[in-house]
Amino acid sequence: MRGEQQRILDAPAVGELALTQLFDFTHTLRRNAFTIGLKESEDAARVLASAVGTRAVTLRAALKALFCARRSDWDKFDNLFDAHWLGRGVRRVVKMTPHARASATATARWPQAPEGPRVQAPGIGELISGSDSGPLQKPGEARGRMEGASRAEHLAETDFRKIADPQAIAEAHALAARLARKMRSRLTRRKRAQRKRARLDMRRTIRRNICHGGVPIDLMWRSRKHKPLRLVLLLDVSGSMSLYTSVFVRFMHGVLDHFREAEAFLFHTRLAHVSAAMREKDVGRALERLTLLAQGAGGGTRIGESLATFNRWHAPTVIHSRTCVLIISDGYDTGPAAALAAEMRRLRRRCRRIVWLNPMLGWEGYQPIAQGMQAALPYLDLFAPAHNLRSLAALEPYLARL
Amino acid sequence: MTMTREQISERLAATGYVADRELPIALQLMELLGRPLLIEGEAGVGKTEVAKALAQLHGSPLIRLQCYEGLDQSTALYEWNYQRQLLAIRAREVAGADADSVERDIFSARFLLERPLLAAIRRDDRPVLLIDEVDRADEEFEAFLLELLSDFQVSIPELGTVTAKSIPRVVLTSNNTRELSDALRRRCLYHYLDYPDAERETRIILARVPGIAHVLAGQIARMLEGVRKEELRKVPGVAETLDWAAALVGLGVKNLHDDRETAHETLRCLLKTQEDRARLTREVTARLFGNVA
Numbered sequence: 212m213r214g215e216q217q218r219i220l221d222a223p224a225v226g227e228l229a230l231t232q233l234f235d236f237t238h239t240l241r242r243n244a245f246t247i248g249l250k251e252s253e254d255a256a257r258v259l260a261s262a263v264g265t266r267a268v269t270l271r272a273a274l275k276a277l278f279c280a281r282r283s284d285w286d287k288f289d290n291l292f293d294a295h296w297l298g299r300g301v302r303r304v305v306k307m308t309p310h311a312r313a314s315a316t317a318t319a320r321w322p323q324a325p326e327g328p329r330v331q332a333p334g335i336g337e338l339i340s341g342s343d344s345g346p347l348q349k350p351g352e353a354r355g356r357m358e359g360a361s362r363a364e365h366l367a368e369t370d371f372r373k374i375a376d377p378q379a380i381a382e383a384h385a386l387a388a389r390l391a392r393k394m395r396s397r398l399t400r401r402k403r404a405q406r407k408r409a410r411l412d413m414r415r416t417i418r419r420n421i422c423h424g425g426v427p428i429d430l431m432w433r434s435r436k437h438k439p440l441r442l443v444l445l446l447d448v449s450g451s452m453s454l455y456t457s458v459f460v461r462f463m464h465g466v467l468d469h470f471r472e473a474e475a476f477l478f479h480t481r482l483a484h485v486s487a488a489m490r491e492k493d494v495g496r497a498l499e500r501l502t503l504l505a506q507g508a509g510g511g512t513r514i515g516e517s518l519a520t521f522n523r524w525h526a527p528t529v530i531h532s533r534t535c536v537l538i539i540s541d542g543y544d545t546g547p548a549a550a551l552a553a554e555m556r557r558l559r560r561r562c563r564r565i566v567w568l569n570p571m572l573g574w575e576g577y578q579p580i581a582q583g584m585q586a587a588l589p590y591l592d593l594f595a596p597a598h599n600l601r602s603l604a605a606l607e608p609y610l611a612r613l
Numbered sequence: 614m615t616m617t618r619e620q621i622s623e624r625l626a627a628t629g630y631v632a633d634r635e636l637p638i639a640l641q642l643m644e645l646l647g648r649p650l651l652i653e654g655e656a657g658v659g660k661t662e663v664a665k666a667l668a669q670l671h672g673s674p675l676i677r678l679q680c681y682e683g684l685d686q687s688t689a690l691y692e693w694n695y696q697r698q699l700l701a702i703r704a705r706e707v708a709g710a711d712a713d714s715v716e717r718d719i720f721s722a723r724f725l726l727e728r729p730l731l732a733a734i735r736r737d738d739r740p741v742l743l744i745d746e747v748d749r750a751d752e753e754f755e756a757f758l759l760e761l762l763s764d765f766q767v768s769i770p771e772l773g774t775v776t777a778k779s780i781p782r783v784v785l786t787s788n789n790t791r792e793l794s795d796a797l798r799r800r801c802l803y804h805y806l807d808y809p810d811a812e813r814e815t816r817i818i819l820a821r822v823p824g825i826a827h828v829l830a831g832q833i834a835r836m837l838e839g840v841r842k843e844e845l846r847k848v849p850g851v852a853e854t855l856d857w858a859a860a861l862v863g864l865g866v867k868n869l870h871d872d873r874e875t876a877h878e879t880l881r882c883l884l885k886t887q888e889d890r891a892r893l894t895r896e897v898t899a900r901l902f903g904n905v906a
Binding site: 246247248251254257258261262263269272273275276277279280281282284285414417418421424425527528557 | 617618634635638639641642645646648650653693695696698699702703789790791792795798799801802803804805846
């Protein structure tokens with residue numbers, strides 16, 4: 212860090228005070244999960260030395276273009292800048308609500324954040340979002356999250372760390388690995404049948420046969436680009452599911468580990484994108500990160516709203532033409548059933564297969580009469596019971612057929 | 614050539630692009646720091662237009678690379694013209710030329726097919742290189758792009774290294790169908806294009822739709838502000854606004870309130886799905902018209 216300060220200070224003639232302030236500012240931004248390298252700091256010093264740096268308004272726009280790398284950065288930058296350079300507010304880590312974005316101008320009121328730094332910013336395709344009233348937290352970026360540790364309003368916190376039993380984890384992984392292999396091998400067989408009608412690739416054929424003086428001896432064929440099946444898991448971690456959560460979280464970790472392409476989400480009253488946390492090879496650490504993300508778990512469920520969030524912000528990024536969505540939930544929804552149905556319809560249009568695993572279905576005498584479940588049923592390709600690893604394993608042939 | 618922010622926004626306006634407050638600064642920084650500019654935003658807010666306007670602003674040509682899944686170097690960078698090479702080989706065989714000279718000849722620039730990226734770095738008049746929808750390209754291509762954007766040189770095994778004669782101004786756009794790598798993001802300046810507010814949208818309509826009345830332009834812009842707040846599957850972008858404005862002008866509408874029926878019927882310019890059309894019923898549009906005043 213000292214080296215960086217030196218490099219900034221070596222930059223073109225600007226007052227040392229301004230440069231020191233700039234150096235502090237890059238630190239503030241890094242603490243707010245911006246990715247800023249040495250090159251950016253140097254360039255910022257150049258900006259400061261140029262005509263742009265003489266006025267606060269232009270300097271803000273310039274540094275904004277330079278330091279921001281994504282929508283979430285863009286939304287919180289103005290407040291950070293004003294706080295640092297114009298002395299509006301004193302906090303260095305911004306709390307932002309979706310409404311603050313509209314008024315994020317030079318005259319923005321400084322939100323009254325409770326003590327303790329945290330990072331929050333909604334954004335396009337960002338990792339997490341939820342109801343307007345609920346606080347938002349951005350997972351996936353370790354630096355940002357480490358600061359936004361636990362918070363008072365989440366009384367019930369499920370501790371995922373307790374489920375790090377090595378034996379159970381090994382079993383879950385074995386199942387996921389088997390499943391991944393099955394689903395892959397099926398694709399291979401399909402592909403072979405297709406190859407009969409392969410088309411000749413003229414350009415490559417000519418290129419390859421230059422060594423034969425242009426006489427086509429080796430023929431090159433066009434084949435379809437192989438797109439591996441992607442599995443998207445949506446796991447309900449609300450209170451009513453608490454008995455089964457541990458099983459499925461382990462399964463989720465296994466799936467992310469073994470499938471070439473997989474994404475994982477948790478939902479209860481909000482939706483959290485947890486792939487980044489769950490990809491951690493070390494199960495203990497993955498679960499620790501998950502615990503931070505899943506705050507509020509064990510409470511109520513809003514399936515419809517969570518699915519809406521998924522459709523709106525995540526679906527364009529994580530769903531492609533060969534995606535299977537696997538929802539694991541008991542279907543007890545506190546939101547209106549019509550909303551859930553509408554979101555299921557939307558999801559149906561996007562992806563190839565939807566599977567709904569319901570732990571309750573294994574119970575004797577259970578009928579899927581929960582309103583939410585009723586609403587979702589018409590859009591499913593497979594509706595099956597699963598409440599522990601064994602029942603999940605029993606599903607293997609069905610899942611592999613998708 | 615350094616221009617101030619005011620000069621840039623004036624000259625952008627002269628090309629028909631009405632910029633928000635921060636874009637001119639970002640363009641100014643492109644000049645100062647020589648970094649590419651990454652523009653993100655919803656579909657139809659005018660990301661591609663920025664590159665076009667920038668090319669006009671500097672009076673330089675625009676070279677466009679449209680990204681798609683499976684885009685590779687042979688379609689983005691260069692390719693040898695195999696058919697011509699083969700013809701040339703046959704012709705030389707008949708003439709009895711020696712092998713060395715044939716080889717030198719067929720791997721010369723004459724047989725090279727330039728693709729957009731190579732074309733951009735071989736020009737000497739600083740073109741604007743637009744890499745459109747970079748999120749659609751594969752990750753491997755993104756890595757290759759990163760290398761190109763930092764060195765501005767390409768090595769072609771048969772020809773040697775081609776170094777840029779002038780550093781092109783690079784604009785990348787992304788629709789966020791895939792998360793771009795941090796490395797690429799960090800390398801670029803960033804600008805987020807939002808839907809314009811009513812005031813800016815009015816100016817855009819006035820600049821882009823010839824012969825439109827000031828009153829109507831203002832009404833359309835405020836109407837759009839209302840429409841975007843409705844829960845639609847496809848929120849109409851600026852391009853749709855301009856379509857609608859052009860349609861209204863074409864039908865001879867001078868004031869939305871005089872001819873609400875036509876206005877409602879032509880709303881199909883804005884709404885691209887059945888679901889959205891069903892949502893904006895007559896009652897809803899009547900309410901929206903009421904707010905326009």
